[in-house]
Amino acid sequence: MKLLDGKSTSLAIQQELAEMVNNKVSKGFKRPHLAAILVGEDGPSQTYVNAKVKACERIGFESTLIKLDATTDEASLLKKIESLNNDKSVDGFIVQLPLPDHIDESKVTLAIDPKKDVDGFHPMNVGNMTLGLPAFLPATPNGILELLKRYNIPTEGKKCVVLGRSSIVGTPVSILLSRKSEIGNATVTLAHSRTKNLPSICRDADILVVAIGKPNFVNADMVKEGAVVIDVGIHRIEDATKKNGFRLIGDVNFDEVAPKSSYITPVPGGVGPMTIASLLQNTFKSAYEKN
Amino acid sequence: MKLLDGKSTSLAIQQELAEMVNNKVSKGFKRPHLAAILVGEDGPSQTYVNAKVKACERIGFESTLIKLDATTDEASLLKKIESLNNDKSVDGFIVQLPLPDHIDESKVTLAIDPKKDVDGFHPMNVGNMTLGLPAFLPATPNGILELLKRYNIPTEGKKCVVLGRSSIVGTPVSILLSRKSEIGNATVTLAHSRTKNLPSICRDADILVVAIGKPNFVNADMVKEGAVVIDVGIHRIEDATKKNGFRLIGDVNFDEVAPKSSYITPVPGGVGPMTIASLLQNTFKSAYEKN
Numbered sequence: 001m002k003l004l005d006g007k008s009t010s011l012a013i014q015q016e017l018a019e020m021v022n023n024k025v026s027k028g029f030k031r032p033h034l035a036a037i038l039v040g041e042d043g044p045s046q047t048y049v050n051a052k053v054k055a056c057e058r059i060g061f062e063s064t065l066i067k068l069d070a071t072t073d074e075a076s077l078l079k080k081i082e083s084l085n086n087d088k089s090v091d092g093f094i095v096q097l098p099l100p101d102h103i104d105e106s107k108v109t110l111a112i113d114p115k116k117d118v119d120g121f122h123p124m125n126v127g128n129m130t131l132g133l134p135a136f137l138p139a140t141p142n143g144i145l146e147l148l149k150r151y152n153i154p155t156e157g158k159k160c161v162v163l164g165r166s167s168i169v170g171t172p173v174s175i176l177l178s179r180k181s182e183i184g185n186a187t188v189t190l191a192h193s194r195t196k197n198l199p200s201i202c203r204d205a206d207i208l209v210v211a212i213g214k215p216n217f218v219n220a221d222m223v224k225e226g227a228v229v230i231d232v233g234i235h236r237i238e239d240a241t242k243k244n245g246f247r248l249i250g251d252v253n254f255d256e257v258a259p260k261s262s263y264i265t266p267v268p269g270g271v272g273p274m275t276i277a278s279l280l281q282n283t284f285k286s287a288y289e290k291n
Numbered sequence: 292m293k294l295l296d297g298k299s300t301s302l303a304i305q306q307e308l309a310e311m312v313n314n315k316v317s318k319g320f321k322r323p324h325l326a327a328i329l330v331g332e333d334g335p336s337q338t339y340v341n342a343k344v345k346a347c348e349r350i351g352f353e354s355t356l357i358k359l360d361a362t363t364d365e366a367s368l369l370k371k372i373e374s375l376n377n378d379k380s381v382d383g384f385i386v387q388l389p390l391p392d393h394i395d396e397s398k399v400t401l402a403i404d405p406k407k408d409v410d411g412f413h414p415m416n417v418g419n420m421t422l423g424l425p426a427f428l429p430a431t432p433n434g435i436l437e438l439l440k441r442y443n444i445p446t447e448g449k450k451c452v453v454l455g456r457s458s459i460v461g462t463p464v465s466i467l468l469s470r471k472s473e474i475g476n477a478t479v480t481l482a483h484s485r486t487k488n489l490p491s492i493c494r495d496a497d498i499l500v501v502a503i504g505k506p507n508f509v510n511a512d513m514v515k516e517g518a519v520v521i522d523v524g525i526h527r528i529e530d531a532t533k534k535n536g537f538r539l540i541g542d543v544n545f546d547e548v549a550p551k552s553s554y555i556t557p558v559p560g561g562v563g564p565m566t567i568a569s570l571l572q573n574t575f576k577s578a579y580e581k582n
Contacts, residue, residue, distance in 0.1 A: 106424065127418030130466070131458045133397065157487045165469055167422045175421070175466070178456055178481045187492065189480040190469045196448045201478065 001258050002151075004230070004265045006143070009150050010273035017280055018059035024288060025060070032287035033062040034118065034279070035084055035093035039077065039103070040070035045096045052094075055276050061283060064090070074103045078111050085113040091287040092118030092136075094279070118282035121168070129172065132179050136282045141173040143274025144209060144230055145183040146281075153207070153228055153263060156185035161205035163218070163251075165192040169211040169232050177207075198222070210251040220256040229257055229264040232271050292549050293442075295521070295556045297434070300441050301564035308571055309350035315579060316351070323578035324353040325409065325570070326375055326384035330368060330394070331361030336387045343385075346567050352574060355381070365394045369402050376404040382578040383409030383427075385570070409573035412459070420463065423470050427573045432464040434565025435500060435521055436474040437572075444498070444519055444554060447476035452496035454509070454542075456483040460502040460523050468498075489513070501542040511547040520548055520555040523562050 025031060034056050038049045049065060056063035068077065077095075084093045093116055099105050109117075114124035120138035128135035137145075148155060160177050164170035174190040177183070191201055192212075202208055202222040210218050211232035223229060233251030250267030258264050265271055312322060325347050329340045340356060347354035359368065368386075375384045384407055390396050400408075405415035411429035419426035428436075439446060451468050455461035465481040468474070482492055483503075493499055493513040501509050502523035514520060524542030541558030549555050556562055 123418030123422055123424065124415050125418065126421050127414030127416065130417050130421050130462060131414055133414065157485050165471075171421060171466070171469070174469075174481075175462070178462070178465075178483070180456075180485075185483075185485040187480060187482055187486040189478060190465075191478055192469070192471075192476075194448050194471075194476040195478040 001261055002263050004147050004151055004228075004263050004270060006147060006265060006271055006273045007269040009147055010143075010277040012150070013146070013277040014055060014059050014280060017061075017284055020284065021060045029288065031060055031062050032283045033064070033089055033091050034283045035064040035066060035087075035090045037066045037068065037077070037080060037084075037093065037095045039068045039072055039096070040100050042098070045098070049096050052276055052279060055280060059280065061280065062089075070100055072100075072103075074107065077103060077108060081108065081111045085111075085116060090116065092116045092283040094119045116286065118279055118286055120172075120282065126167075126172070130175055132181075136285070137176065137278070138168060138172050139275045139278035139282070140169050140232065140271060141176055142278040142281075143271060144173055144232070145176055146277065147230070147265070147271070147274050148207075148228075149183050151263060155183050155207065158186045158206040159204055160186040160188045160207040160209065161191055161202055162188060162209045162211070163191050163198075163202065164211035164213065164232075165190055166211060166213075170209075173209055173211070177209075212251050214251055215249050216251070216253040218252040218257060220253070220260055223257050223260050225260050226262045227260070229261045230271060231265050231267050234267055234272060292552055293554050295438050295442055295519075295554050295561060297438060297556060297562055297564045298560040300438055301434075301568040303441070304437070304568040305346060305350050305571060308352075308575055311575065312351045320579065322351055322353050323574045324355070324380055324382050325574045326355040326357060326378075326381045328357045328359065328368070328371060328375075328384065328386045330359045330363055330387070331391050333389070336389070340387050343567060343570060346571060350571065352571065353380075361391055363391075363394075365398065368394060368399060372399065372402045376402075376407060381407065383407045383574040385410045407577065409570055409577055411463075411573065417458075417463070421466055423472075427577070428467065428569070429459060429463050430566045430569040430573070431460050431523065431562060432467055433569040433572070434562060435464055435523070436467055437568065438521070438556070438562070438565050439498075439519075440474050442554060446474050446498065449477045449497040450495055451477040451479045451498040451500065452482055452493055453479060453500045453502070454482050454489075454493065455502035455504065455523075456481055457502060457504075461500075464500055464502070468500075503542050505542055506540050507542070507544040509543040509548060511544070511551055514548050514551050516551050517553045518551070520552045521562060522556050522558050525558055525563060 053063045114122045120136040125135045162174040174188045177186045178188045199222045207228045209230045215235040231250035231252040236246045239247040248268045344354045405413045411427040416426045453465040465479045468477045469479045490513045498519045500521045506526040522541035522543040527537045530538040539559045
């Protein structure tokens, strides 16, 4: 069993981006500029946004963090988005989700110019992805593909099972692994809450991507000997032995499944850090490869 | 074995639409108006477009057929599209594919206002479909769903195998059958030219959708006893016993497969006619349910 180390892979990608930016800047180009809007004071959201801003600083991207009050109304947020759409100094921006209940997330997603939508959530980017046309790919699915690529794990002709059909992870990852491309050409089954005989379907997978959102859901009985296991889940559970009182676990029962797998992502330090790398890759692309 | 009679199902849908239009017109609404652009004189394209126009006449839709010379340049076609986008009397329009080689099809697709894209080919509609948001669904995949629905064939929890990953049929049908909806909730495997052990994967399917574009590709050995078989292929083969010298066959070897299946689409008269019904449904929706 080998660990798919998302943390070090993400850092390696960031290092490459830093060098590419230096190279561009030395040739007189401007630095890529990522802006992030954070509405309210949700704890995990603050952590995620701060990590993104910090990564920008580390690799020589410009970044702007726009903090809006939790009581900000939808119209003001949409106005802010409009101004970022029109701001030529900003190459890409994200609105950190989730948003407060009084704001319609899909309206917000639609308001972002697809050309600056480095999260890859706008229907225009999702449609272009589905059609195999140039697009900003959604960060987590793209991070998973990048991880497979960097560990030289072949996907062509492999049986993949994707567990979970969310718009943000499961559905796009199933589309990307199916399509005719370097990290693709797999035979993908998209499984979900209505799937029957789930353990037997999972056991058939050469590559199992788990994004079902249930702690320790996948056990050893659901995994084929030698499978590649990608765990997208992340859950806090209480743990009195830890200083902060909790630890993080995934959708996969790591202790049971790891010994059977050829490669497996740890939680934390697997898929999570790859998401930031993808976001930065999209921002770089937006800065220098205008579509 | 029962035939999934697309011809009569399509006519039934058209009859319903005719009644719905009459009802709308009696209340003072205008008739739905579909326009079609045909570039050049490709034989099958003329047949398809004429069938669409004829269907409009039959059910009380307005229709406009715009025939452009095969030598029409891209700019002129784009200008025509722009004028249809702005023509308030037109609810939806299509550009019949394929286009002559000197015209970029993806540019043409992108030029059509997504709100009038009743073929459902624009990335914006494909993206909304993938995200489960309101969209014009692509005609053939939607026709397949409608056929399953009208024959009360349950899809929830069923194993579906979709053979072929084209942007127009295979990929969208796999997305639609997976999603959380009335005709959906299936466990879908998308198989294609790089899939290994294809016969065994197909044999596992409760519902097999074949859109691989190869005549008689699926034989009895690839189909489970009692499966539902949907054949999207259509090929002309020479047949001296026929008056016109040819007959139409599908991607499925009908004579071999029919006895094993619970339901099967004939070719012709299966999926083909459903495509027109979907196009008319989309046009009706565009006329009266502005999104």
